[in-house]
Amino acid sequence: MSAVNDTKFQQSVFFLTGIFRQENIHVWISIPFSLIYVTSILGNSVILFIIKSDPILHEPIYLSLSMLAITDLGLSISSLPTTLSILWFNSREISHDACFAQLFFIHSLTFTESSVLLSMAVDHFVAICDPPRYASILTLLKVAKMGLVSLLSGVFLNLQLPILLTQYQYCQANILSHSNCMHQEVVTMACSDIRVNIIYGFFVTVNSVGLDFLLILLFYAMILKTVLNIASHTERLKTLNTCISHICVVLLSYMTGISLSVIHRSVKRSSPFVQNVLGNVSLLIPPLMNPIVYSMKTKHVRARIIRVFVK
Known part of the structure; x- marks a missing residue:
């Protein structure tokens, strides 16, 4: 009877691996993971606080940056506690319902972040290619609506995944x-x-993240075309410099996610260690680096942060 019960129990839960074949040093690995978690939470919270408290930053591009910080906070909160519980307490079991809920939040927030990055690319495109109409094309209300649509589409598209998995x-x-x-x-x-x-999973990925990435590439191709028509070399560099932070964030967000997706779908016998590392990198690095990149490369945000901490 106990054997039967054990079998039923085993089938009602999944077991998470942690850091593959590094179980002996999980406690030590938890130190940088904990630092990353705290830094991600603090970094994105500081970005939100700075933008909310300073009226000068109440502009469309900073509203998009706020939405990016919120999605990064959500990704950190929905993913890292599970990892830390494995590293600290060797708590590997997760029920099917909890697992389905976690993957729903992770995928929904990832897709929402992709849409936010696209809206930021649109902002840069309008600001560089059609500056006289920027204020009329991109208002705070329009950007807020785009953010709401991004969130709702991410939730709706990914809600079908756990529903199908429960069947x-x-x-x-x-x-x-x-x-x-x-x-x-x-x-x-x-x-x-x-x-x-x-x-369905392939369809959703291609028609959301894949399409967002292609559109971002298209907008930057048009931005580059406009910049190359600027006569002054100094003005070219100054204009491109306004896009550097966004380009870095796009590369961080998409390259890790695309690499993980390709390994899962194309490489049948890929190393579990490689899958594990890429899985952690795709969830840890963007929320950690995004506030750092924008703090360093965005002059107004950097100045406000320095002013707050100096006070």
């Missing part, structure tokens, strides 16, 4: 190679026909 039976291996629940891997644990989930 499957899980009677195969239940050990996940990540410190968090990712749809690409969780769906492979099912012993049912998962083609609908795979097709």
Whole structure:
């Protein structure tokens, strides 16, 4: 009877791996992870506080930056506590419902962040390519509406994933190679026909993150064309410098996510360690680096932060 109960219990939970084959030093690994977590929370909170408290920063681009900070906070809060519980307490078990909820929040916030990055690319495009009409095209209300649409579309598109996952039976291996629940891997644990989930997951990824990335590339191609028509070399560099922080954030956000998606979908026998590292990097680095990049590369934000801390 106990064996039967154990089998049922095993099938009702997933087991997270933590840092693959580094169990002996999990306590030491938890130190940089904890620092990253605290820094991400503090960094994004400072960005939000600075933008909210300074009327000079109540502009469309800074509203988009606030939305980016909020999504980064959400990503950190929804992913890192699970990782830290593994590193600190070796707490690897996660119920199916908790796992599905976590992957919903992670994927929804990731897709929302992608849309916010696209809206920031639109801001730079209008500011550089059509500056006289900037104030009329991009108002605070329009940017707020774009942010709301981004959030709702991310929630709606990704809500179908956990709903579909709850319809499957899980009677195969239940050990996940990540410190968090990712749809690409969780769906492979099912012993049912998962083609609908795979097709829908691929469709959502291509038509949201993939399309956002292509549009960002298109906007920057047009920005580059406009900048190259500027006669002064100094003015060219000054104009491009306004885009540097956004370009860095785009590269951080997309390159890690695309690499992880390619490994999951294309490389059947990829190393669990590589999957684990990329999974952690894709969730840890953007929320950590985004506030640092914008604090260093955006003159107005940097000046306000220095003024606040000097006081």
